[in-house]
Amino acid sequence: MNKSDFPIFNNNPDLVYLDNSATTQKPQVVIDSIVDFYQNYNSNVHRGIHKLAETATIEFENARGNIAQFVGAKPEEIIFTSGTTESMNILAQILFEHFKDSKGKKTILLSEMEHHSNTLPWMMLAGNLGWNIEYVKLTEEYELNLESLYDAIKKNDVSILSLTHMSNVLGTINNLDAIFSKVKSISPDIFCIGDGAQYVPHHKIDLSNSKSIDFYAFSGHKMMGPTGIGVLYGKKNLLEKLNPSKVGGGMISTVKRNSFTTAELPEKFEAGTPNIAGAIGLSKAVDYLKRQDTLEIEKHMSELTRFTLDELRNIKELTLYGPPVFEKRGPVFSFSIEGIHPHDIAQILDQDNIAIRAGHHCCQILHRETLKIPASARASLYIYNDIENVKRLSNSIKKLITQFKR
Ligand SMILES: Cc1ncc(COP(=O)(O)O)c(C=O)c1O
Structure with a gap:
């Protein structure tokens, strides 16, 4: 470096x-890649068949593949968003679609160290579904009180658990793999979600090797990439079962007057023109990190x-x-x-x-x-x-x- x-x-x-x-600040290679896109092959993706459109689509999908490999995921498990905040909002809306007809008052479990981006989307979801929100307390050493977390899982009908992997205030690192594994051993159907906004810039993560992390969110700009690009990761088998919350161009297979069918993953969850330069820039930031x-x-x-x-x-x-x-x-x-x-x-x-x-x-x-x-x-x-x-x-x-x- x-x-x-x-x-x-x-x-x-x-x-x-x-x-x-x-x-974080951006290295020259990231800045150059954005300028290169706009100066040399600016075009929309997954639409045109002209040369520029093909180059843009190839570079955009290569970026997805590179970012997927960096976090140990499959390309189709990487949904581009504008950042962690949007990832959490989209996920909360997807889960609203999933739970809207379910019966009973369930609980969403968070912790006292969560960022508003990992709190408010769940608050809104709980409000819309008439569910409860509970917050896991911290120990005197500013770590998650795991005993009370597992107790909350046993005592409440918890459907969603969303925790930060690293606190943006305390610096506390939560061992999400271990925590979520234990949680799933108590209650296997809980959706376990990680906020990786602060963790991914500093640590290697292998999402496909984690059996317990169902969804994971991170932001490009906190790891030397551009602003306005981020990722929502979801396990393939879950993403296949869930329905999109955002609809429009780019996410469909067929459209009739009163119905539509969705495209394959990951396009199914990416309605509208994505941040193409952002994804390419983030991929260059990943390359920069990989070279270290x-x-x-x-x-x-x-x-x-x-x-x-x-x-x-x-x-x-x-x-x-x-x-x-x-x-x-x-x-x-x-x-x-x-x-x-x-x-x-x-x-x-x-x-x-x-x-x-x-x-x-x-x-x-x-x-x-x-x-x-x-x-x-x-x-x-x-x-x-x-x-x-x-x-x-x-x-x-x-x-x-x-x-x-x-
Ligand atoms: C832990 C954590 N979660 C979520 C976010 C939101 O990230 P963004 O503003 O990139 O959407 C931040 C940003 O500071 C964060 O530190």
């Missing part, structure tokens, strides 16, 4: 970019995570949220400093050219009910960050604490 692969750092040499959970030495990147990120934990823990005025053991977390560090509003922290760090985020990070339930604070400051790291970046962060924080004490 070479930082000069990213034009934003060449154009802003002093920038310390620590807002990677929100979105995985072991070296893993070593770099775990050293960086351990170093950041130590640096921030050594600032006694700072309260850090998330698991205390570095092996249990990803490189996301949310914190507060008594007497200083998170927005002030972010603004003052920005004056030192350090970009972090402040707010509730789309996790109001977690902030209000678990952390008992309205907002936090968050530094989140990616492969192009280094120890020097973290030292700049901690020095700036120490400086601002001194300024505020005066």
Whole structure:
């Protein structure tokens, strides 16, 4: 990995970019692939038979194949969406179609660490079906309370369980494979759904080898791809049985006056013109990740995570949220400093050219009910960050604490 692969750092040499959970920077190869599409073979896919349309269709489907292989899925299990949020919304609507005629009040189980994108679609579904929503509590070490999760499965009529693979506030990594396997051993028919928005950019995942993950969502822009492209993965046998929630051009086989039949997977779930340049760009980001030495990147990120934990823990005025053991977390560090509003922290760090985020990070339930604070400051790291970046962060924080004490 070479930082000069990213034009934003060449154009802003002093920038310390620590807002990677929100979105990551893009390497030149990703930017070039988007320009190349629009300049050289811009055309719609799966429609025309002219040369440009054929090239666009081939590149778009190659992108799907490449992204599928990267996450260990079959190409037909990859539905392109605009991102994790849209993936979860589409899935909730698909499951509405599936459950709308079912009887009885069932439960959708989430956790207190979920992002709004993995909360609100389920809230809406529960409202539409007249079902309950339950939230699994966290332990004192900011992990899922697994005992209460399995208890909830035993006690309630749970039909859907949707959990984040890695928290965008706490950095907590949830072992979804193990959790979902256990859940299915208690209640085999539960739909088990993973929010991979924060996990996929950092970790290898093998979806076809996971018997228990039924659906999984992630966003391209959090792994160096463009904005506006993401994935909803679904197990083939499930996608084949379910009906689409979005209809229109591109997803049909035949249309009559009062009825239609659907196309094969994955087109069945992709109504309308997709984000073609986005899919091609995401595939180039996947290629970029594949070219990296995985072991070296893993070593770099775990050293960086351990170093950041130590640096921030050594600032006694700072309260850090998330698991205390570095092996249990990803490189996301949310914190507060008594007497200083998170927005002030972010603004003052920005004056030192350090970009972090402040707010509730789309996790109001977690902030209000678990952390008992309205907002936090968050530094989140990616492969192009280094120890020097973290030292700049901690020095700036120490400086601002001194300024505020005066
Ligand atoms: C855990 C998690 N889930 C879902 C999302 C939503 O992703 P997007 O805005 O790309 O749809 C985010 C974005 O921050 C996230 O961190």
